[in-house]
Amino acid sequence: MNSGRGRFIAIGLALIPLALLWCLAYLYDSTGHQVWMPSSATNPLGTDEFGRDTLGVLAISILNSISISVVYVSGALVLPVSVAILHGLVNSRWVNECVVVVAQVIDSVPIFFWVLAAAASVPWSGGSIVAVFFAIAVFPIACLALLGEIDRLEVKQFVLASRALGCTRLHIFVRHIVPNSLDVLYPIGLQLFGIAIAMEGILGVVGFGSRADLDLGSFLFRSKELIATHPNLMIFSLGSFFLCYVYIIIIKVALPKIWSQEFEKLNN
Amino acid sequence: MWPILASLARYVFFALLTLWAVHAVAFTLITLLPEAFVVAQGFFTLFRVDPLLVTPMLGADRAYTSSLQGMMTFEFGSTLDGVPVVTEIERAIYQSAPRVFAVVLICTFLVIATAFFTPAVTGHPMIGGTFEILVTFPPFFWPIAATAIANVAGISIFLSRSAWQVEFLILISTLIAPAILTCFQSWRIMRRLLGEPFVVTIRAKGVSEFRLRTALLHHLVLELSPAAERVLASVITSLMFTEVFFGAPGFGSLFMRSVERNDENLLMCAVLLIAKMIICIRFFIKAVLRGGSWR
Numbered sequence: 208m209n210s211g212r213g214r215f216i217a218i219g220l221a222l223i224p225l226a227l228l229w230c231l232a233y234l235y236d237s238t239g240h241q242v243w244m245p246s247s248a249t250n251p252l253g254t255d256e257f258g259r260d261t262l263g264v265l266a267i268s269i270l271n272s273i274s275i276s277v278v279y280v281s282g283a284l285v286l287p288v289s290v291a292i293l294h295g296l297v298n299s300r301w302v303n304e305c306v307v308v309v310a311q312v313i314d315s316v317p318i319f320f321w322v323l324a325a326a327a328s329v330p331w332s333g334g335s336i337v338a339v340f341f342a343i344a345v346f347p348i349a350c351l352a353l354l355g356e357i358d359r360l361e362v363k364q365f366v367l368a369s370r371a372l373g374c375t376r377l378h379i380f381v382r383h384i385v386p387n388s389l390d391v392l393y394p395i396g397l398q399l400f401g402i403a404i405a406m407e408g409i410l411g412v413v414g415f416g417s418r419a420d421l422d423l424g425s426f427l428f429r430s431k432e433l434i435a436t437h438p439n440l441m442i443f444s445l446g447s448f449f450l451c452y453v454y455i456i457i458i459k460v461a462l463p464k465i466w467s468q469e470f471e472k473l474n475n
Numbered sequence: 476m477w478p479i480l481a482s483l484a485r486y487v488f489f490a491l492l493t494l495w496a497v498h499a500v501a502f503t504l505i506t507l508l509p510e511a512f513v514v515a516q517g518f519f520t521l522f523r524v525d526p527l528l529v530t531p532m533l534g535a536d537r538a539y540t541s542s543l544q545g546m547m548t549f550e551f552g553s554t555l556d557g558v559p560v561v562t563e564i565e566r567a568i569y570q571s572a573p574r575v576f577a578v579v580l581i582c583t584f585l586v587i588a589t590a591f592f593t594p595a596v597t598g599h600p601m602i603g604g605t606f607e608i609l610v611t612f613p614p615f616f617w618p619i620a621a622t623a624i625a626n627v628a629g630i631s632i633f634l635s636r637s638a639w640q641v642e643f644l645i646l647i648s649t650l651i652a653p654a655i656l657t658c659f660q661s662w663r664i665m666r667r668l669l670g671e672p673f674v675v676t677i678r679a680k681g682v683s684e685f686r687l688r689t690a691l692l693h694h695l696v697l698e699l700s701p702a703a704e705r706v707l708a709s710v711i712t713s714l715m716f717t718e719v720f721f722g723a724p725g726f727g728s729l730f731m732r733s734v735e736r737n738d739e740n741l742l743m744c745a746v747l748l749i750a751k752m753i754i755c756i757r758f759f760i761k762a763v764l765r766g767g768s769w770r
Contacts, residue, residue, distance in 0.1 A: 311489075311757075312496040315750040317708040319614070319715070320730070321504075324742055327734040328505045340504070405613035412615050412716065413734060427615070434622075445619055452612060 217466040221458050225273070228266045235263025243437070252443060256433070257419070261443060264421060269447055272423040275334070276403035280396055283342040283403075287349035291388070295357050295380045303354060310347030318344040318402065319409055326415050341406060349395050356391040360384050397459045404451050423447055483762055490758045497750040498546050502539060505743050542743070551744040555736055560744045563729060571714055571725035574642075578650050578710050582657045586699065589661035590692045591685075593669065606659040614712045618648035618720040641721050648720075649713040653706045657699070664698045665691065700760045704753045711749060 240258040244250055252261035294302045313321070318341075325340035360366060360383070369379050404423070410416065411424025418429055423444070430440035545551050551560040621644050668674060668691050677687055714727035726745070733741035 308493075311493050312500065314704070314708075315493055315497045315753050315757075316501075316746055317712045317749065319712050320746060320749060323730075323734045324501070324746055325504055327737050327742065328739075330737070401612075408613045408615055409716075412719075413731065431619075441619060445616065448613060448616060452609075 213465055213467075217462045220465070221462060224454055225270070228270050231262060231266035232270055235260055235267060253439070255429070255440070261440070265426065265443055265447055267421045268423050268426045269451065271421050272404060272407045273451070275407065275422065276400055279338050279341050279403040279406075280399045282338055283345050283399055284349060284392070284396065286342060286346060287353055288392075290350050291353035291357060294354050295384050295388075296376065298361070298376070303358075306347075306350050306354060310351055313344060313347050319406065322406055323409065323413065326410060326413070330415070337406070337410065341403065345399050345402060349399065352391060352395050353388065356388045357384055360387050393463070394459060397455055401452065401455050404448070404455075408448060423451075486758055486762045490754050493754055494546075494747075494750060495543075497754075498543060498747060501743060501746045501750075502542055505739050505746070506542065546747055552740045554733075554741050555738045560740050563741065564726075564744055564748060567724070567726040567729040570723075571718070571727065574645060574649060574714065574725065575710055577646055578653055579706075581650055582653050582706060585654055585658055586661045586695070587692065589658055590665055590695050591688045593662055593665035606655065606662070609655045609659075612652070612655075614652055614709075615716040615720070617651040617713065618644070618717040621648040621651075622720070641723060645717045645721050645723055648717045649710060652713045653709040656702070656709050657706055660699055660702045661695060664695055668694055703760055704756050707753060707756055708749075711752075 240250065240254045240260060242254060242256055242258045244254040244258075246253045250260045250262070252265070255261050255264060290302065290306060294306075321340050321344045322337055325336045329336040366379055366383050369383060374382075407422060407424040408427050409424075411422070411427040412431060414428055416422070416425050416428070418425060426440075426447070427444045430437075430444040434441050549561060553559055554563055674687065674691070677690070711726070714725060715730055716727065717723075718725040718727035719731045729741070730745045732738070733745055
């Protein structure tokens with residue numbers, strides 16, 4: 208398999224499930240249905256209490272939750288990446304010490320407790336305070352991993368050789384540290400993505416947001432309320448979360464292997 | 476003697492510093508932030524209106540110093556229902572403690588089992604990847620899945636549930652997340668230990684597998700000890716959902732109630748109690764088990 212084809216397959220495998228969901232969401236027709244219709248050819252999973260096609264609602268909810276999670280994770284990675292850049296450029300001990308102390312403080316309370324306390328304390332802020340506290344709560348996970356990777360690379364032979372040849376710290380950082388430490392961002396990002404999806408569900412379980420919202424949290428909230436009369440909604444909801452996590456597992460473990468076919472070919 | 480006392484004093488100092496910082500963040504979040512827009516209004520009108528009129532709006536009665544004092548003396552006032560927060564918390568801990576102990580006991584047993592049954596051969600990378608993702612699986616997933624399985628198995632917990640059935644389901648669904656975490660960590664450490672040169676040497680000398688694994692258990696416990704706080708966090712987080720989902724009273728239900736009703740005193744007390752527990756465990760591990768540096 209050549210490198211171009213490997214990358215094409217990797218990107219394709221990552222995008223196909225999203226494209227399928229988008230197609231389902233595109234076909235979603237919210238009008239002209241009766242409430243609680245059983246499954247049929249036009250509505251494979253039946254309809255919900257608002258008369259909406261459940262499959263379409265699920266597809267849109269998953270896409271919305273994935274989009275929100277991507278925004279949360281992107282925002283959450285800004286601070287750790289900035290601290291890692293500072294650490295890489297300055298390489299001062301106090302940056303590492305400060306991060307360790309901050310991580311000790313944040314880690315003293317579990318992530319979801321911080322986020323729920325934030326959502327409960329400032330309900331009028333919408334999702335912004337949740338995003339801020341999500342970023343604060345996951346800061347230790349992301350920052351310590353990035354700093355650890357930079358520290359690991361700092362003592363590698365190619366970095367030591369560059370330093371011995373008289374390269375500046377900025378040059379070494381840009382040419383050697385950054386390209387090699389980018390590999391660790393991928394698993395960290397996916398781990399944070401998993402936490403963000405879980406957070407969506409948790410906020411839904413507690414009941415933040417509106418019943419009519421189209422995201423996995425609101426779907427879970429509705430299915431929890433209706434579990435005694437319509438348990439199939441809960442099965443669909445759990446199935447959606449399960450599929451999201453299976454998707455994360457696949458793109459975390461399998462895709463890098465398909466992507467890196469070119470490196471194995473070079474080694475051979 | 477003096478170096479030990481000095482390091483202990485350092486641990487205590489850092490533990491207190493961490494607790495103070497957690498209190499500061501929690502106080503800012505729970506007590507100050509809701510008044511943020513009031514503060515903004517206050518500043519807006521500060522130069523036109525008598526500042527004394529703005530002061531009551533800023534919640535001066537909930538001063539930082541009194542909150543800090545409350546943390547030290549464990550006096551957090553009353554809940555929205557008028558019940559003392561400490562009484563509520565004590566009752567909740569009394570109800571949740573057996574569940575936490577049972578989960579910790581089973582996790583300990585699983586660590587020992589992992590130490591003795593981890594294969595020395597290399598496994599497929601998907602196993603590690605799956606474990607890693609399962610650790611971050613949403614905590615509410617397991618009680619709901621347990622309910623679904625129980626319903627399939629014929630235990631109709633929504634119609635005629637008995638106390639033992641509910642307790643069993645709570646235990647199982649609380650156990651899954653910490654069990655996955657401890658098993659994954661133990662499995663990873665044991666896999667690494669089994670490949671170490673000293674283990675290969677011991678095995679080459681003809682020592683039995685049982686004695687080798689027993690000796691490695693010591694290494695495993697020492698390396699696993701930093702994960703204890705994560706396991707406790709995982710147990711508490713799981714309890715937050717399992718107790719609510721199965722309608723059982725306890726610490727998790729109390730926290731969720733405080734979140735839903737925005738009961739500031741109760742929320743503050745619950746957050747600080749969790750922080751105290753985790754900091755105590757961290758202090759115990761650093762000071763007693765590891766005896767190493769602060770980091």
